[in-house]
Amino acid sequence: MEQHQRFVTFNLDGFNHVDQMVNTLLGETITYMNKIACITPERYSKMSGGDVEILSLQSLKEIAPSINFPKERIELISGHVFPDILLHETSYGVEIKSTQKDAWTSTGSSIVESTRDKKTDRIYMLFAKLGGHPEFRCKPYQLCLSNIAVTHSPRYLIDMNLSSNNNIFAKMNTDYEIFRQLDEGKKISCVRQYYIKKAKEEKKYEMPWWMGETTNVNLSFYNDLQASEKNILQAKACILFRSLYQKDTKNRYKPISLWLCNYYSLLCPNMRDDFSAGGKCTHINGEKLEEAYPHIVFELLQNHQLIKDILSNPDEDILNGIKDFWDFPYKESNLYGSWLKMIESTFHENPQLSFIPICDLLSAGAKPY
Numbered sequence: 001m002e003q004h005q006r007f008v009t010f011n012l013d014g015f016n017h018v019d020q021m022v023n024t025l026l027g028e029t030i031t032y033m034n035k036i037a038c039i040t041p042e043r044y045s046k047m048s049g050g051d052v053e054i055l056s057l058q059s060l061k062e063i064a065p066s067i068n069f070p071k072e073r074i075e076l077i078s079g080h081v082f083p084d085i086l087l088h089e090t091s092y093g094v095e096i097k098s099t100q101k102d103a104w105t106s107t108g109s110s111i112v113e114s115t116r117d118k119k120t121d122r123i124y125m126l127f128a129k130l131g132g133h134p135e136f137r138c139k140p141y142q143l144c145l146s147n148i149a150v151t152h153s154p155r156y157l158i159d160m161n162l163s164s165n166n167n168i169f170a171k172m173n174t175d176y177e178i179f180r181q182l183d184e185g186k187k188i189s190c191v192r193q194y195y196i197k198k199a200k201e202e203k204k205y206e207m208p209w210w211m212g213e214t215t216n217v218n219l220s221f222y223n224d225l226q227a228s229e230k231n232i233l234q235a236k237a238c239i240l241f242r243s244l245y246q247k248d249t250k251n252r253y254k255p256i257s258l259w260l261c262n263y264y265s266l267l268c269p270n271m272r273d274d275f276s277a278g279g280k281c282t283h284i285n286g287e288k289l290e291e292a293y294p295h296i297v298f299e300l301l302q303n304h305q306l307i308k309d310i311l312s313n314p315d316e317d318i319l320n321g322i323k324d325f326w327d328f329p330y331k332e333s334n335l336y337g338s339w340l341k342m343i344e345s346t347f348h349e350n351p352q353l354s355f356i357p358i359c360d361l362l363s364a365g366a367k368p369y
Contacts, residue, residue, distance in 0.1 A: 005137075006030050006031075006034060006135070006136065006137045006138070007026065007027045007030045007031075007137070007138050007139070008138070008139035008140065008143065008164075009023045009026075009027065009139075009140075010023070010122060010140050018089075018090050021067060021068075021069055021090075022069075022087060022090050022092045024067050025060065025063060025064060025067055025069050025087075026094070026124055026126075026138050027138075028063045028066070028067065029056075029059050029060050029062075029063045029126075029138075030126070030136055030137065030138045032059055032062065032063055033055070033056075033059050033136040034135060034136050036059075037133075037134040037135060037136065041133060041134050044128075044130045044134035045100075045130060045131075045134075047098070047128075047130055049096075049097075049098050050078070052096055052098040052128045052130075053076060053078050053084055053085075053096045054076070055128075056084075056085065056094065056096050056126055056128075057074065057076040057085060060074050060085070060094070061074055073087060073088040073089055073090070074086075074087060074088075075088060077117075078096070080115070081115050081116070081117045082095070082109055082113055082115045082116045082117065083095035083096075083116075083117070083120065083123045083141075084096045086117060086119075086120065091119060091120060091121040091122060092120065092121075092122050092123070092124070093117060093120040093122075093123045093124070094123070094124045094125075094126050094138075095108075095109065095123055095124070095125050095126070095141060096126050096127075096128075097125065097126075097127050097128070097158055098127065098128035098129075098130055099127075099128070099129060099130065099131065100130050100131050101129075101130075101131040102129065102131035102132030102133075103129065103131065104127065104129055104137070104159060104160035104161050105146075105157065105158060105159050105160075106127070106157075106158045107149065107155055107156075107157060107158070108145060108155055108156035108157060108158045109155060109156060110153050110154065110155050110156075111148060111154045111155065111156060111187055111191065112153065112154070112184050112187060113180055114184070116180075122140070123140070123141040124138050124139070124140060124141060125138065125139055125140070125141045125144050125158065125160075126138045127144070127158065127160045129160075137160050139160065141176075142167060142169060142176035142177075143162065143164050143167055144158050144159060144160050144162050144167070145157070145158065145159075145162075145167050145168050145169070145176075146158065146159035146162050146166070146167060146168060147168055148168060148191055150208075154188070154191065156168065171194065172190060172191070172194045174190065189320065189323070191208070192207075192208050192324065193323060193324055195207070195208045196208070196324050196325070200327065205251060205254040205255060205258065206258065207255075207258045207259070207262050208262070218265065219261075219265050219266070219267055220265065220266060220267070221266065221267050221268070222260055222266040222267065222268035222271075223268065223270075225266075230274070231303065231306065232306070233260070233264070233266075234274060234275075234299065234303060235303040235306040235307045235310060236310065236317075236318060236321065237256050237259070237275075238299060238300060238303055238307055239307055239310060239311060239318065239321075239322075239339060240259070240318075240321045240322065240325045240326070241255055241256050241259070241325060242327070242328070242342060242346050243255055243256075244256075244275060244296055245296065245343065245346040245347055245350060245353060246346060246349070246350060247349070247350045247351065247352065252272075253271040253272050253275070255325070256268075256271055257271045259321075259325070263317075263321070275295065275296055275299055276294075276295045276296070277295070278295055278298070279295065280292035280293060280294060280295055280298075281293040281294070281295060281297045281298040281301075281368045283368070283369050284301075284361065284366050284367070284368065285366055285367050286367075286369070291355070293353075293356055294352060294353065296353075297353075297356060297358065297361075297368065298368040300343070300358070300362065301361060301362070301366055301367065301368040302368055304362055304365070305365075307336075307339070308336055311335040311336040311339055312335075312336055314335060322335065326338075326342075328342050328345075330342075340359055340362065343358055343359065343362070344358060344359045
């Protein structure tokens with residue numbers, strides 16, 4: 001493998017001599033480590049992650065004097081601070097990862113970076129592939145983060161073969177330097193919205209199951225809630241999910257069931273019953289209809305005032321839901337009006353609902369009995 005593939009540098013345009021020195025230090029260290037690996041490959045097969053960290057530290061200190069970098073500024077602080085190695089007085093650090101497999105992928109660090117050293121602005125990833133023929137690569141941290149997975153917390157996935165324009169931040173249409181400075185809640189929200197959007201584009205009914213600190217530890221059943229609690233959630237579902245009014249009956253309730261589980265740790269094996277059980281809407285304001293309306297109309301009229309109140313005075317919970325699930329244009333200053341337009345257009349698109357003057361009924365405060 002060519003040297004330029006083993007070491008990728010930060011863009012050094014406009015950087016100073018310290019940036020150039022760190023670049024040289026990492027580049028020559030990777031050359032040195034791969035040279036030694038070719039001579040004695042057998043010593044690497046049983047190395048632990050801690051062994052690789054120590055080897056990386058020793059290698060950096062071996063190279064440092066040759067480029068006039070003070071080796072006492074190179075410190076291994078693994079397990080206490082992110083990244084593993086600090087290059088003091090430079091604003092650089094080095095994160096060390098390794099795998100016993102003959103592969104260039106692994107699970108990385110937490111997306112939260114709560115232990116990040118505050119003086120470190122730029123981080124290199126030094127990766128050791130110990131399986132097969134041992135080899136070392138190094139590149140800017142953000143350029144090898146391919147995706148996000150969850151163990152006990154959301155963590156980056158590492159891929160050292162990743163092209164520079166295919167990292168997770170490019171996919172989320174953001175930049176690592178911007179993302180890393182967000183607080184934990186905003187990071188979780190940003191990632192959650194990306195995966196929800198991705199699922200929609202792929203026409204999949206799925207959501208990220210982790211929600212940071214907002215999810216209850218224990219799962220419980222929606223049917224065990226008090227009636228007043230159910231009413232609020234039904235109203236929020238009527239606000240958030242256009243699928244309730246679309247003609248796709250097969251997948252109508254899937255996003256709502258996922259939402260209840262993700263946002264509220266609630267399981268509901270019979271979500272359909274809450275929006276369709278009880279028969280059709282046969283009366284409006286005491287007068288019998290010539291043609292009965294589907295039951296969803298009953299739910300909308302029954303919950304209309306609560307829906308209007310929620311959208312007129314939105315709390316953080318409903319605002320987060322709107323960001324995640326509204327896939328139509330809306331005005332933040334007029335959420336209720338935007339919702340009404342969505343209801344009208346979606347009813348019009350559904351042959352089973354298109355004959356119903358839903359906005360007239362809602363505006364008039366019609367009662368479904």
